[in-house]
Amino acid sequence: MSDMNWRARIGYLVVALILAAGIGYGFMPRPVPVELIEARQGHLAVTVEEEGRTRVRERYVVAAPVAGQSRRITLKVGDAVSVGQAVAFIEPARAASLDPRSRAQAQARVEATQAALLAAQETARAAAAEARLAEQELARAESLGKANFVSQAAVDQARSRLQAAQASRQAADYQVQVVRHEVAVARAALTEPTAPAGAGVPATLVVQAPVAGRVLAVPHESEGVVQPGQPLIEIGNPASLEVLVEVLSTAAVKIRPGAKVLLDRWGGPGTLEGRVRVVEPAGFTKVSALGVEEQRVRVLVDIVSPAGDWNSLGDGYRVEAAFVLWEGDDLLLAPTSALFRKAEGWALYAEEHGRARLREVQVGQRTGLRTQIVGGLKAGDRVIAHPDEKITEGTRVKARPN
Numbered sequence: 001m002s003d004m005n006w007r008a009r010i011g012y013l014v015v016a017l018i019l020a021a022g023i024g025y026g027f028m029p030r031p032v033p034v035e036l037i038e039a040r041q042g043h044l045a046v047t048v049e050e051e052g053r054t055r056v057r058e059r060y061v062v063a064a065p066v067a068g069q070s071r072r073i074t075l076k077v078g079d080a081v082s083v084g085q086a087v088a089f090i091e092p093a094r095a096a097s098l099d100p101r102s103r104a105q106a107q108a109r110v111e112a113t114q115a116a117l118l119a120a121q122e123t124a125r126a127a128a129a130e131a132r133l134a135e136q137e138l139a140r141a142e143s144l145g146k147a148n149f150v151s152q153a154a155v156d157q158a159r160s161r162l163q164a165a166q167a168s169r170q171a172a173d174y175q176v177q178v179v180r181h182e183v184a185v186a187r188a189a190l191t192e193p194t195a196p197a198g199a200g201v202p203a204t205l206v207v208q209a210p211v212a213g214r215v216l217a218v219p220h221e222s223e224g225v226v227q228p229g230q231p232l233i234e235i236g237n238p239a240s241l242e243v244l245v246e247v248l249s250t251a252a253v254k255i256r257p258g259a260k261v262l263l264d265r266w267g268g269p270g271t272l273e274g275r276v277r278v279v280e281p282a283g284f285t286k287v288s289a290l291g292v293e294e295q296r297v298r299v300l301v302d303i304v305s306p307a308g309d310w311n312s313l314g315d316g317y318r319v320e321a322a323f324v325l326w327e328g329d330d331l332l333l334a335p336t337s338a339l340f341r342k343a344e345g346w347a348l349y350a351e352e353h354g355r356a357r358l359r360e361v362q363v364g365q366r367t368g369l370r371t372q373i374v375g376g377l378k379a380g381d382r383v384i385a386h387p388d389e390k391i392t393e394g395t396r397v398k399a400r401p402n
Contacts, residue, residue, distance in 0.1 A: 031398040035385040045327035052245035056236035064226040065185040088207040110186040127172035134165035178210040213237040243301040252297035266319040274301040349384040
């Protein structure tokens with residue numbers, strides 16, 4: 001009888017132990033599913049991103065030199081024009097003539113344009129001297145670069161300055177041509193619009209293109225009365241494009257002339273490269289789409305990628321510009337979302353043998369997605385990308401299925 005009692009007691013004890021183990025297992029914390037990302041070496045670039053638009057760098061507005069009756073302009077947007085080509089024809093107003101005061105004003109305009117021509121020629125000479133100096137500086141930089149006395153960045157900056165100086169020289173030469181034609185136009189204003197004897201038709205003033213390029217706009221296409229200075233046609237070279245970007249003033253203070261710019265989402269394949277030419281010193285107030293007043297600054301960017309890569313771009317096209325403030329290679333990177341504040345520093349959770357372990361880390365440069373880790377973590381460690389209140393030191397975790 002005693003053997004049966006002991007056997008029953010042992011059976012009850014085994015059942016109790018099984019029940020206790022089942023209850024304990026049922027109340028045991030389950031591993032928390034988390035997203036695990038491996039810390040790896042890679043490239044990091046800190047950028048400021050804004051939307052911009054292209055525009056022709058040198059745009060020339062051909063205006064009516066005198067009041068009169070303009071004929072219909074037959075040129076269309078995109079048509080090519082050459083230097084001196086007739087772009088508009090202005091006939092005298094039906095009852096207009098030069099009175100003494102108008103003639104004196106026209107004579108003064110001739111003298112003013114002649115003075116402007118002299119100033120433009122001096123500016124062109126100064127621009128040519130700057131271009132020659134930039135060529136010499138680039139030659140010296142390339143020579144020193146080959147001998148490893150200067151960095152490649154210094155050589156790139158010298159090349160960028162040469163390109164800017166050459167463009168300024170070309171613009172100055174164009175300006176000389178523009179002013180020279182303005183002198184001719186001002187002199188023509190002194191000519192009485194008289195018709196040849198017996199012809200019965202008034203003389204016509206021919207407005208010529210000051211530079212070669214393409215028609216960008218025709219503000220006054222139809223025939224009608226025009227006033228002095230009224231725009232008739234706009235001419236420019238679409239191959240000479242720049243990018244205008246309006247950035248927040250808090251970002252503009254970090255951007256320097258010569259900085260690298262990545263131009264993306266412009267409609268074509270690949271990413272174009274540009275260089276900052278000018279950060280305008282004056283800002284302006286702009287109301288955002290949400291109705292918030294923002295202080296913005298215009299930044300001008302030159303496209304330095306080969307022209308064949310972006311020949312389909314035109315005036316007024318949209319691009320997205322990323323200004324590179326800092327970049328580095330072979331850096332240990334972790335997701336920015338994994339980091340959180342701990343006292344005065346930063347920390348994250350790393351996965352070790354199925355459990356979350358708190359790691360205090362030292363961080364370097366940061367972007368919205370990735371952060372440079374300079375201490376406290378090594379390549380190959382798996383970190384929890386989005387830790388929440390469920391994650392603490394020692395919490396059991398498992399990788400969430402993709």
